[in-house]
Amino acid sequence: MRKFFDPKSVVVVGVPRKTGAGAYNNVEAMINYGYKGHIYPVNPKAKEICGLKSYPSVLEVPQLVDLAVISVGRDRVLPIFEECVQAGIRRVIIVSQGFAEADARGARLQEQIVSLAREHGVRVVGPNTMGVLNNFRNLNISFGSRSVSEKVSHASLISQTGMMLWAPVRFGYQDWGKAIDTGNSCDVDFVDALEYFDSDPETQVIVMHMEGIKRGEEFLKTATRVTNNKPVIVLKTGRSKAGAKSAVSHTASLVGEDEVFDAAFRRAGIIRVKNGSELRDAVRALLLLQEMEGPRLGIITITGAAGIMSLDACEDFGLRPADIPPTLSQKLEEGMPDWLRIENPADIWPVAMIGGNFVEIYGKTIAQLLQSPEIDGILAIAYATSASDSSFYPFLGLIEPLQRYRIRQVITSLSPSGVIWKIQPLLLLSQINVNLSPA
Amino acid sequence: MRKFFDPKSVVVVGVPRKTGAGAYNNVEAMINYGYKGHIYPVNPKAKEICGLKSYPSVLEVPQLVDLAVISVGRDRVLPIFEECVQAGIRRVIIVSQGFAEADARGARLQEQIVSLAREHGVRVVGPNTMGVLNNFRNLNISFGSRSVSEKVSHASLISQTGMMLWAPVRFGYQDWGKAIDTGNSCDVDFVDALEYFDSDPETQVIVMHMEGIKRGEEFLKTATRVTNNKPVIVLKTGRSKAGAKSAVSHTASLVGEDEVFDAAFRRAGIIRVKNGSELRDAVRALLLLQEMEGPRLGIITITGAAGIMSLDACEDFGLRPADIPPTLSQKLEEGMPDWLRIENPADIWPVAMIGGNFVEIYGKTIAQLLQSPEIDGILAIAYATSASDSSFYPFLGLIEPLQRYRIRQVITSLSPSGVIWKIQPLLLLSQINVNLSPA
Numbered sequence: 001m002r003k004f005f006d007p008k009s010v011v012v013v014g015v016p017r018k019t020g021a022g023a024y025n026n027v028e029a030m031i032n033y034g035y036k037g038h039i040y041p042v043n044p045k046a047k048e049i050c051g052l053k054s055y056p057s058v059l060e061v062p063q064l065v066d067l068a069v070i071s072v073g074r075d076r077v078l079p080i081f082e083e084c085v086q087a088g089i090r091r092v093i094i095v096s097q098g099f100a101e102a103d104a105r106g107a108r109l110q111e112q113i114v115s116l117a118r119e120h121g122v123r124v125v126g127p128n129t130m131g132v133l134n135n136f137r138n139l140n141i142s143f144g145s146r147s148v149s150e151k152v153s154h155a156s157l158i159s160q161t162g163m164m165l166w167a168p169v170r171f172g173y174q175d176w177g178k179a180i181d182t183g184n185s186c187d188v189d190f191v192d193a194l195e196y197f198d199s200d201p202e203t204q205v206i207v208m209h210m211e212g213i214k215r216g217e218e219f220l221k222t223a224t225r226v227t228n229n230k231p232v233i234v235l236k237t238g239r240s241k242a243g244a245k246s247a248v249s250h251t252a253s254l255v256g257e258d259e260v261f262d263a264a265f266r267r268a269g270i271i272r273v274k275n276g277s278e279l280r281d282a283v284r285a286l287l288l289l290q291e292m293e294g295p296r297l298g299i300i301t302i303t304g305a306a307g308i309m310s311l312d313a314c315e316d317f318g319l320r321p322a323d324i325p326p327t328l329s330q331k332l333e334e335g336m337p338d339w340l341r342i343e344n345p346a347d348i349w350p351v352a353m354i355g356g357n358f359v360e361i362y363g364k365t366i367a368q369l370l371q372s373p374e375i376d377g378i379l380a381i382a383y384a385t386s387a388s389d390s391s392f393y394p395f396l397g398l399i400e401p402l403q404r405y406r407i408r409q410v411i412t413s414l415s416p417s418g419v420i421w422k423i424q425p426l427l428l429l430s431q432i433n434v435n436l437s438p439a
Numbered sequence: 440m441r442k443f444f445d446p447k448s449v450v451v452v453g454v455p456r457k458t459g460a461g462a463y464n465n466v467e468a469m470i471n472y473g474y475k476g477h478i479y480p481v482n483p484k485a486k487e488i489c490g491l492k493s494y495p496s497v498l499e500v501p502q503l504v505d506l507a508v509i510s511v512g513r514d515r516v517l518p519i520f521e522e523c524v525q526a527g528i529r530r531v532i533i534v535s536q537g538f539a540e541a542d543a544r545g546a547r548l549q550e551q552i553v554s555l556a557r558e559h560g561v562r563v564v565g566p567n568t569m570g571v572l573n574n575f576r577n578l579n580i581s582f583g584s585r586s587v588s589e590k591v592s593h594a595s596l597i598s599q600t601g602m603m604l605w606a607p608v609r610f611g612y613q614d615w616g617k618a619i620d621t622g623n624s625c626d627v628d629f630v631d632a633l634e635y636f637d638s639d640p641e642t643q644v645i646v647m648h649m650e651g652i653k654r655g656e657e658f659l660k661t662a663t664r665v666t667n668n669k670p671v672i673v674l675k676t677g678r679s680k681a682g683a684k685s686a687v688s689h690t691a692s693l694v695g696e697d698e699v700f701d702a703a704f705r706r707a708g709i710i711r712v713k714n715g716s717e718l719r720d721a722v723r724a725l726l727l728l729q730e731m732e733g734p735r736l737g738i739i740t741i742t743g744a745a746g747i748m749s750l751d752a753c754e755d756f757g758l759r760p761a762d763i764p765p766t767l768s769q770k771l772e773e774g775m776p777d778w779l780r781i782e783n784p785a786d787i788w789p790v791a792m793i794g795g796n797f798v799e800i801y802g803k804t805i806a807q808l809l810q811s812p813e814i815d816g817i818l819a820i821a822y823a824t825s826a827s828d829s830s831f832y833p834f835l836g837l838i839e840p841l842q843r844y845r846i847r848q849v850i851t852s853l854s855p856s857g858v859i860w861k862i863q864p865l866l867l868l869s870q871i872n873v874n875l876s877p878a
Contacts, residue, residue, distance in 0.1 A: 073793075074778070097789055102778040161744030211747060240754030243747045246784065250743035275748070304689035305600030308650060308682045309714070315679030339513070339541040345685065350536050354512075 001188070001196035004091055004125060005134045005178055007066035009038040010141075011058055011089070013080050014072035014096075017046045026071065026095075026142060027052065033148055034138030040065060058083040067091045069131065069141055074098035074109060077127065081113050085120045092117070093141055094126035100184050101128055101250060114186050123192075129183030130162025135175055136202055149175035154204035155283050158182065158193040161250075164209045174287075177202055191218050198226045205286045207279065208234045211247040220268045227269030231286045234270050235279050236261055294376035296322035298369040299345035300362065301381035307345030310379055321345070322375045332365055345381075440627070440635035443530055443564060444573045444617055446505035448477040449580075450497055450528070452519050453511035453535075456485045465510065465534075465581065466491065472587055473577035479504060497522040506530045508570065508580055513537035513548060516566070520552050524559045531556070532580055533565035539623050540567055540689060553625050562631075568622030569601025574614055575641055588614035593643035594722050597621065597632040600689075603648045613726075616641055630657050637665045644725045646718065647673045650686040659707045666708030670725050673709050674718050675700055733815035735761035737808040738784035739801065740820035746784030749818055760784065761814045771804055784820075 012027050019028045027041045028050050040063070041049040044056040055061050058068065058080060068084045070077055070092060077096050084092055099110040110127060117124045125131065131141030135152040142162060157164055157179035165179045178200070180193050190213060197203040206226065213219055226232055238247035239258045265272045273279045297319045301307040314320055324332075324344045332342040340350050346369070351361045369378050451466050458467045466480050467489050479502070480488040483495040494500050497507065497519065507523045509516055509531060516535050523531055538549040549566060556563045564570065570580030574591040581601060596603055596618035604618045617639070619632050629652060636642040645665065652658055665671055677686035678697045704711045712718045736758045740746040753759055763783045771781040779789050785808070790800045808817050 098776060098778045106778060159744075161742060163742040163744050209744065211744070237744065237747045237751055239751045242754065242760055243750035246743070246747045246750055250747060250786070303600060303602040304685070305598075305602050305648065305650070305676065308676045308685045308689060311682035311685055312676055312678040315681065321681050337537060339537045339545055347689070 001123070001192055002200075003066045004093070004123070004132050004180070004188070005139065005196075006137055007037060007091070007139075009040070009063055009065040010035075010067045010069060011040040011042060011055075011061050011065045011084075012069045012071075013042040013058060014070060014076075015041040015043050015046075015049050015054070017043065017049060019050060025050070026069065029140060029142060029146065033140035033146060035140070036138065038063065038065070058087050058089070061087065064088050067093065069093045069095060071095035074102075074106060074127075078109060078112055078116075081116065085116060085122060090122050092122060092124050093129060093131045094124060094183075094186075095129060095131060095142075096126075097128045099127045100186070101248075110184065110186050117187055124187040125180065126183040127186065129181045130165055131181060133157075133165050133176060133179040135177055151175065153177055153283075153287055154202060155207055155287060156197045156200065156203040156205070157207045157209070158190060158197070159209040160185070160211045161209060176207075185214060189214060191215055191222050194219070194222050194226055194232070198222075198229055204230060205283060206230055206232045207283060208232065210234055210236045211238045211250060212244075216264075220264055223268040223270055232268075232270050233279060233282050233286070234265060234272050235275070236265070236272060292377040295319045296374060296376045297379055298322050298324070298372065298375035298377070299379045299381065300365050300369060301345045301347050302349050302358075302362070303381065304345075304347045304349065306381045307347050310345065310381065319377075322372070324372070325374060328368060328372055328374075331368055335361070440562070440631055441639075442505045443532070443562070443571050443619070443627070444578065444635075445576055446476060446530070446578075448479070448502055448504040449474075449506045449508060450479040450481060450494075450500050450504045450523075451508045451510075452481040452497060453509060453515075454480040454482050454485075454488050454493070456482065456488060458489060464489070465508065468579060468581060468585065472579035472585060474579070475577065477502065477504070497526050497528070500526065503527050506532065508532045508534060510534035513541075513545060513566075517548060517551055517555075520555065524555060524561055529561050531561060531563050532568060532570045533563060533622075533625075534568055534570060534581075535565075536567045538566045539625070540687075549623065549625050556626055563626040564619065565622040566625065568620040569604055570620060572596075572604050572615060572618040574616055590614065592616055592722075592726055593641060594646055594726060595636045595639065595642040595644070596646045596648070597629060597636070598648040599624070599650045600648060615646075624653060628653060630654055630661050633658070633661050633665055633671070637661075637668055643669060644722060645669055645671045646722060647671065649673055649675045650677045650689060651683075655703075659703055662707040662709055671707075671709050672712055672718065672721050672725070673704060674712050674714070675704070731816040734758045735813060735815045736818055737761050737763070737811065737814035737816070738818045738820065739804050739808060740784045740786050741788050741797075741801070742820065743784075743786045743788065745820045746786050749784060749820065758816075761811070763811070764813060767807060767811055767813075770807055774800070 010030070012030075015027045016023050016025050019025045027039055030039060031050055039052055040061045041052055041054045042056070042058055042061070043049060043054050046054040048054055064087070068089045068091070070080050070084075072080060074096050077094060081092060081094070094113070099106040113124065113127075116122070133140055133142070133146075135149050138148065140146050142165065151174045153174040154177050155174075157176045159165060159179065159181050160183065162181045165176070165181055178197070180188075182189055182193060190208065190210070194206065194208075197206045223232055236258075238244040262272065271282060273282050295318060297314060299307055299310050299321060301310070311321060321344045324346075329342055332346055333340060335356065336342065337350055337354055342348070342365075346365055348358075348361050348365055351358055366378065366380060369375055449469070451469075454466045455462050455464050458464045466478055469478060470489055478491055479500045480491055480493045481495070481497055481500070482488060482493050485493040487493055503526070507528045507530070509519050509523075511519060513535050516533060520531060520533070533552070538545040552563065552566075555561070572579055572581070574588050577587065579585050581604065590613045592613040593616050594613075596615045598604060598618065598620050599622065601620045604615070604620055617636070619627075621628055621632060629647065629649070633645065633647075636645045662671055675697075677683040701711065710721060712721050734757060736753060738746055738749050738760060740749070750760060760783045763785075768781055771785055772779060774795065775781065776789055776793055781787070781804075785804055787797070787800050787804055790797055805817065805819060808814055
């Protein structure tokens with residue numbers, strides 16, 4: 001599996017001569033993405049593609065390459081695959097569509113490829129795939145240009161669609177570390193990919209997009225083992241009747257009852273997310289935050305309204321507001337208006353109203369909460385106005401206590417760009433927690 | 440009510456002499472926001488504030504002003520309110536905190552203000568409020584600077600928190616048209632604000648943030664009438680036990696059983712949203728889209744995976760994929776690979792794979808769907824890669840058919856910045872629809 005993500009040499013069959021917008025030239029895309037290995041384009045009608053010598057067939061490539069990428073019409077795939085086998089190539093990505101996802105003839109063609117591969121010990125990704133992505137090696141096996149990522153995360157993706165590999169799936173400002181679109185999963189499937197990412201030191205969080213599954217039992221066995229080592233997040237689609245039906249023609253996936261998946265995922269320690277927003281939040285939380293040891297949350301807010309929203313959120317997702325001891329309340333109330341009670345959520349807005357030092361009070365409150373044994377995690381609600389009024393950035397108050405105390409608790413900091421919009425990440429934390437530490 | 444949003448003159452009591460960052464000088468904030476009316480600062484210790492003559496008391500202001508804004512310590516509010524009454528002022532915003540939301544003494548102070556107001560026909564917003572916002576008149580009654588909005592919508596807000604008025608609540612790139620923070624709602628409350636926005640020609644969509652409610656029956660009666668005229672979206676918080684308890688100390692709101700709210704809202708034709716994301720989606724949809732006449736959705740996608748996700752979404756939210764007649768399928772399949780079936784969702788991705796003109800096919804497919812009597816609305820899934828490859832912007836294919844055909848259907852276009860992340864807006868549409876046109 002490793003060499004799918006780190007091939008020293010690649011032969012690409014079915015490269016158009018055209019380049020630029022609309023050509024979907026995958027050799028051009030690989031070069032632009034900064035791939036450092038050897039690329040051998042195969043196109044019987046071209047002498048040169050993107051400045052590289054082009055070969056009339058796989059058999060004439062002068063080197064035994066690590067990987068072949070095939071993207072030709074479905075009827076030409078099998079003979080080219082045979083040439084790859086003959087050339088001794090052990091890894092093939094079949095981009096082409098029109099196989100088991102399409103019709104009976106496509107299914108037969110796919111079967112023939114699989115038996116040939118098994119017979120000769122060749123591993124196949126696809127067909128019907130956008131291939132693999134490795135942002136640690138500037139490797140992008142897909143047609144269509146993809147801009148090189150400035151920030152790469154240690155979250156890796158196993159997907160049944162190329163869409164998830166592409167631009168839209170970037171979470172926050174980061175990109176996947178590695179990604180694989182298993183497509184029709186005729187050979188390399190979830191189990192293989194999961195095992196690879198489990199052993200991959202560059203992967204900390206594993207994300208899966210799943211429409212259906214073939215080796216169900218083996219997958220769950222593998223996942224149960226992997227989730228003890230690394231978190232696994234699954235976006236399972238085809239939940240609905242219509243969606244399940246459609247999955248058959250998308251990636252030839254047979255989709256079971258959704259409740260069965262729910263239960264099986266839970267047993268295997270998998271975190272299931274329902275949509276893209278939850279997925280993004282979960283990935284971000286798992287990359288950035290530590291695990292909470294319990295459900296007791298201390299909440300500091302500069303708006304009572306958001307405090308109430310976060311209490312609603314606690315109840316929705318199995319967290320609970322910590323009981324703050326009266327002594328802590330008294331400490332927090334020092335310097336506040338006499339009518340003000342600081343409980344949990346600790347709403348320190350009135351401090352601004354009386355002209356107090358907001359940043360200082362925010363910092364002091366966070367510091368007190370961080371030291372309390374009653375609290376497993378802290379939710380810090382804050383925002384910055386759009387103005388350049390930096391005294392109003394209560395987040396500044398976080399810095400000093402975070403530096404001073406060892407942070408054993410999760411801190412979910414709501415971003416400056418939104419308060420209530422950003423409450424969802426907190427919710428996800430709870431879900432993650434429940435899944436990561438089954439009591 | 441109108442003059443709260445469009446006062447020709449305002450007296451501001453409790454203005455600090457300090458200006459700039461951290462001063463929370465509301466006169467400075469009003470001036471910076473571009474207010475065109477007269478401002479009379481009141482501060483016994485200052486001769487001049489922000490270049491304006493300052494007065495020692497409300498009684499010495501030489502004009503009968505439309506509106507007074509009071510932000511002083513709670514013990515000084517009542518005497519100043521009495522002076523306002525004496526000066527003949529009929530509208531007062533009390534920013535100060537420490538009233539019914541705080542303790543028994545605060546509750547008594549608030550009662551005294553209310554009886555004085557009733558006696559003299561004075562309307563009061565607050566206490567415990569950030570006041571009002573009118574982006575059509577550059578009016579921002581709140582301390583803390585707020586940058587002037589470049590894009591103003593016709594969505595207006597009624598809130599129990601100033602947080603919602605401020606920067607974080609901007610949806611998309613637009614801002615509220617008008618907004619009011621009713622705070623403790625001692626006098627002006629949801630009913631008053633709802634009636635005002637109902638009759639306000641600058642308001643098309645009414646958004647409410649609600650923690651609790653006082654005149655419940657009157658509110659529902661009013662809302663039932665208003666929702667026949669304009670959509671009303673409510674973000675009701677304090678859903679949880681802990682949240683409900685906390686709402687009492689935030690805005691002195693008594694919160695009832697959440698299920699009761701659910702049922703009452705439904706009867707009144709109110710659209711209830713659960714969180715900020717749903718709220719933003721709902722506002723955007725109601726401002727931009729037309730109402731669907733039925734639940735039958737035609738889906739065009741450039742990724743099978745997103746098609747499946749949208750089918751899941753249909754089931755979640757009461758929409759259903761339209762049955763596409765075979766004749767339409769055949770039309771859509773013209774020029775496609777022979778193994779490809781185009782149904783609903785219409786996945787036209789394979790067109791790119793065979794080098795077809797993506798934009799043209801996208802446009803043709805949308806045009807066919809738009810003409811079909813089987814379809815009440817269209818979901819168009821598309822994205823642009825981050826590259827400058829404009830031939831890959833399938834949305835370009837939308838333009839021509841949209842110009843050519845009268846669009847009686849809702850089109851939810853997923854933004855270039857994300858595919859699966861953006862499926863939620865669609866879901867909201869359904870919810871909106873169910874609420875706006877109860878069958």
